[in-house]
Amino acid sequence: MTDIAAEFPPLDRADRPRASGRERVLVVACLTSSLVNFRYDILREIARRAEVLACAPDDDPETVEILRGIGVGFQRIPMDRVGASPLADLRTLAALVRICRSFRPDVIFPYTMKPIIYGCLAARVTGVPRRVPMCTALGYVYVDPEPGLRLRVLRWISTMLYRVALPGVQEMLIYNEGDRRTFLRHRLMPVTIPLSRVPGSGINLECFPQVPVPEGPPVFLMVARLLRMKGVPEYVAAARAIKRRFPDARCQLVGPFDDNPTSIHPEELERYVAEGCIEYLGTTRDIRPYLARASVFVLPSHCEGISRSVLEAMSTGRAIVTTDGIGCAEPILEGKTGFVVPVGNAEALADAMAKFAEDPALAASMGAAARRHAEETFDVNKVNRILLGKLGLGHIPPRDPVPARAATPEPA
Template identity: 40%
Template sequence: MTKPVFLLVASFPDSLIKFRGPLIEALLAAGCRVHVGVPGLDADSDIASRLSELGVEVHDIPLQRTGLNPLKDLSALLSLRRLMRRIGADYVLGYTIKPVIYGSLAAWVAGVRRRFALITGLGYAFTGEATGLRKVLRTLIQQLYRFSLSRNHLVFFQNPDDEALFRQLGLLKPAIPSRVVNGSGVDVSEYAVSPLPESAVFLLIARLLGDKGVREYAEAAALVKARYPDAVFRLVGWIDDNPDAISQAELDAWVEAGTIEFLGKLSDVRPAIVDCSVYVLPSYREGTPRTVLEAMAMSRAVITTDAPGCRETVVNGVNGFLVPVQDVSALEDSMIKLIENPDQVAAMGERSRQIAEEKYDVHRVNAVMLREMGLK
């Protein structure tokens, strides 16, 4: 019997192992021949080597993760269509904005028999006030979503708010089914429980964007350190090629003031989580934040926002605190509560681990996806 050919379309090579590695392994275990289409993957990189070891065939595609050049996007669409026809794709799944839009359209034109999309978050065009460039982007992306998603057999979402918004805006037609899954999941054996440090150490891991709440984190950190000078605030990430990125000058100012310890971009965030007592993500909106799941699996209390995608991870007062979006005062208060109540930090961390095991185990999440795609 011929194995079905499954093509996964991505925009960022680093996500393939970190976020989709277990899904790729589950697809292989289900008897699929797995191909990946992604731009900018170095053939000599560790990611390429690991995919090759798994038996995954990797294809370079001319897809720009950011930018609005219609000719380049058309080139990506045509390249994806050629790829799908050449490999005889039976299933296609795209995730993040451009792979969803152009992967869905290419699969439809190529006649791929089973077409899926995974909405992992809404990004810059959907967050913040819709003015200027953001308004233009929002209108364009919504139109592209509306047209491309109607070509899918099923659309996955990572939180119910995003699903409801797409339905409300008419981006997903009533005839197209959808399914909410618990994020990308986390390997609870890989992200193991670790003891807490003796002192108060806060950590944020994110692309350094305004919409991730990085500025609110730095502002709250300065306020807390004025009262508790020994509290430590660490930041892991990088300045992204995004209109909403913070500036290098801002980051330098936080570091020079002694407010933030900047650890840069880490290929493995586990040591940073081990060294923290509380994980903080003041994001304006997420699909389901993977870094929060990793911190929860490693038994850390979490402070995050009462925002789509984030609110699903925390039971307020049980495994952490939910604060309003952009509310620096509430963020400061939550941090101080945990500094002043270290026993609560430990209890919340234990509950985080339980929730990670019960709700966000990556193997459970992937089993749902494979079943919904007719592969299990």
């Protein structure tokens, strides 16, 4: 059997004397890049008030260096993000138990499914005083109303794991009403634990300034991992219809392939591009230039927490077309900042997109309203104050600020 301790050695800093009066916060993620792309601002604020160690599985030197620049330590952990191997998950749990015993956190702040389950289990075993998990989205395991045998088994296992891991947590943070209902319907944790909605990860309005909508034929942009659950097939079908009605319109797609079970295969994407209905622009670590060149942002996803890519588009001043899937419409003011269509309905999606081709002024007016909504509701500074309070750190005076950094986001 692999020696976990040898593969992931303990941090020297964990055994050093605790900084004077400073609490320790352990953050657990399933994707190293997400610590910067989605959590940079809150990690920066936590690090001004506490000693912070972030854990994630990927070897990502650029992210680690950025974290170091804001005073956040990093430790790799073994974690199979989408796999279902019990042995692999036991390795994850063992590594997190060891880190909890070594780092001795006062607070653990895990987000997404596996970090929540195994981070909270490790914290429960080792007696971490405050456990505040954040469910950014329950995901495909709980979305399908008619799951097959494999998904039913996976759902049952996930439910049992949540029920074992979550007793004793102080509060479960969630992004949307749909996930709140799912937590209650499946009894994923004791009813005595508060379920509190927070407005997503927030958006840094300075990093994503408002940009005028370009003139000319509409340019539709979808940014997401290339998954069926993100609505890529519906977007392609809608793009076909739009190109037939409005030949000058452009439908662009940005995002990486993924090892998720609902992933689009490269050969399938090549066929879509060969048809001429969409333009695949690859992947990027900075989506802002693509947003600046787009007229309207489209995300026909089947479920989200609160989509970070939608918040980025709103901050840039782009109208949104999305679905009524769980969490997808949370940031949208229907008819004011965008349109919401039935999930899985490519025809309705195309009809909503067509409105922007029929009325060239609509993208600018809705985009301006989207920016105002982002300022009023999703400003990252407002969201961070909420999260600091939930973590029990809101009363701690911050140290001298670390200079803010322009985020380099990736698709959600």
